[in-house]
Amino acid sequence: MANPIKWLGATLVLALLCAVPASAQQGKFDRNHPRRAQVNKRTNNQNKRIDQGVKSGALSKGQAQQLHQEDKGIHKEERADAAKNGGHITKQQQRQLNKQENQVSKQIYQEKHPAAP
Helix, strand or coil: CHHHHHHHHHHHHHHHHHHHHHHHHHHHHHHCCHHHHHHHHHHHHHHHHHHHHHHHCCCCHHHHHHHHHHHHHHHHHHHHHHHHCCCCCCHHHHHHHHHHHHHHHHHHHHHHCCCCC
């Protein structure tokens, strides 16, 4: 009877050791959760638009810095939301973040294309 008990104990220890790396991998997966990926893709796209605006002369460095700060704030909020929800964001949080991205997107457009006097 001692052998089956030792075998069961060893199996449980092995199962626990395998579960730790699996949970660590889950964090990596959550970082690429579709809702998070969508929000982060928008942030990256807007940062490229801002950089292109500076390169073309449509945006000053000061304007670009302000717009980048706004996007950085949205990205920080996304990470904080994900931290509260086990590595993902809810649909409501995604809608709120996208609403904020829409506002920054409009700012980028308006600053790159000022109305002619």
